[in-house]
Amino acid sequence: MTELRLTQPDDLHVHFRDGDYLATTVPATARQFARAIAMPNLAPAVTTLEAITAYRQRIMAQVPAGVPFQPLMTLYLTDHTEPALILEGARQGLIHGCKLYPAGATTHSHEGVTDIRYLDAVLQAMSDSKIPLLLHGEVTDPAIDVFDREARFIDKVLTPLLLRFPALKIILEHITTEEAVQCVQQGPATLAATITPHHLLLNRNDLLVGSIKPHYYCLPILKRAQHQQALIKAAISGNPKFFLGTDSAPHVIHKKESSHGCAGIYSAHAAIEFYAEVFEQYQALSRLEGFSSHFGADFYGLPRNTKQIILEQEDWEVPAVLSFGNDSLKPFWAGQTLRWRLRHDG
Numbered sequence: 114m115t116e117l118r119l120t121q122p123d124d125l126h127v128h129f130r131d132g133d134y135l136a137t138t139v140p141a142t143a144r145q146f147a148r149a150i151a152m153p154n155l156a157p158a159v160t161t162l163e164a165i166t167a168y169r170q171r172i173m174a175q176v177p178a179g180v181p182f183q184p185l186m187t188l189y190l191t192d193h194t195e196p197a198l199i200l201e202g203a204r205q206g207l208i209h210g211c212k213l214y215p216a217g218a219t220t221h222s223h224e225g226v227t228d229i230r231y232l233d234a235v236l237q238a239m240s241d242s243k244i245p246l247l248l249h250g251e252v253t254d255p256a257i258d259v260f261d262r263e264a265r266f267i268d269k270v271l272t273p274l275l276l277r278f279p280a281l282k283i284i285l286e287h288i289t290t291e292e293a294v295q296c297v298q299q300g301p302a303t304l305a306a307t308i309t310p311h312h313l314l315l316n317r318n319d320l321l322v323g324s325i326k327p328h329y330y331c332l333p334i335l336k337r338a339q340h341q342q343a344l345i346k347a348a349i350s351g352n353p354k355f356f357l358g359t360d361s362a363p364h365v366i367h368k369k370e371s372s373h374g375c376a377g378i379y380s381a382h383a384a385i386e387f388y389a390e391v392f393e394q395y396q397a398l399s400r401l402e403g404f405s406s407h408f409g410a411d412f413y414g415l416p417r418n419t420k421q422i423i424l425e426q427e428d429w430e431v432p433a434v435l436s437f438g439n440d441s442l443k444p445f446w447a448g449q450t451l452r453w454r455l456r457h458d459g
């Protein structure tokens with residue numbers, strides 16, 4: 114096969130950042146995807162409807178002319194979020210999801226939630242207005258090993274939550290473990306998960322063996338190969354509870370190559386190509402369209418896209434570095450070859 118046609122995909126988890134960075138991130142995503150769920154972990158966090166509207170406008174200002182890209186906005190939950198805000202945001206069609214960052218779990222999460230029990234009324238409002246809850250699924254207890262934080266979150270937070278809010282749509286974001294795959298497979302129809310390209314292409318040996326690779330550092334951290342295999346199996350299975358969310362999360366080079374390197378991997382420059390690489394390796398290209406273009410839209414209750422994109426089989430080398438505001442960025446797979454390339458006139 115030398116050409117692959119797909120319904121245009123959606124990215125159900127992306128960090129566009131803000132300011133000058135939007136000139137890099139927004140066109141990269143809009144080139145491939147029809148829509149993207151825009152994460153709200155700016156500094157300060159996007160916690161009001163006014164902030165969502167303004168952020169949406171800043172993103173839209175960077176969409177190249179003639180490209181019908183739609184950012185889908187999210188609200189950052191805090192201990193003090195009011196249920197009335199959710200109801201109003203839903204009524205206006207402004208909020209597509211509410212993001213729960215356990216306070217301290219990841220980049221720009223310090224304004225996040227310290228105890229999910231504070232959110233009962235908010236979660237009820239979300240459930241009533243059919244707004245999905247997007248979870249960064251890791252506990253923050255310092256006593257819990259960093260490699261165990263997702264599995265612990267499933268037991269301590271997610272399982273009770275599913276019982277308490279049976280009608281609430283929940284997406285366990287950027288899953289990294291066999292435990293997460295099983296939980297989603299066995300859980301109710303209201304539960305789904307996004308899977309990133311880096312968790313499909315890498316495991317913790319890639320991060321740590323021989324030398325430490327700061328550009329492979331992300332949260333939840335890469336796990337052992339057995340977990341990577343479970344994620345690949347889930348992604349290529351055709352089960353509609355698993356869908357595309359890149360978690361493309363750029364940081365300038367000096368913040369990655371640092372004594373306190375930031376978590377996050379930028380993959381928006383070649384997102385769909387990364388997934389094609391994995392699906393081809395496992396003889397599952399025929400399942401790529403469901404994962405990338407149907408299942409996420411279906412779960413969010415959005416119409417499926419009607420435009421198509423074309424991927425061509427053509428080896429190409431990912432650039433070593435990209436410009437990023439006044440600085441630079443090391444893209445995922447820098448200097449390495451990919452087998453599929455998005456055709457521009459697709």
Ligand code: NCD
Pocket residue numbers: 128154219220221249330331332333360362363376377378
């Ligand atoms: C993300 C970021 O940099 O905003 N980092 C990451 O490692 N995934 C935050 C997140 O999605 O947890």
Ligand code: ZN
Pocket residue numbers: 219249250286287332333
């Ligand atoms: Zn996260």
Ligand code: ZN
Pocket residue numbers: 126127128152360361362
């Ligand atoms: Zn993220």
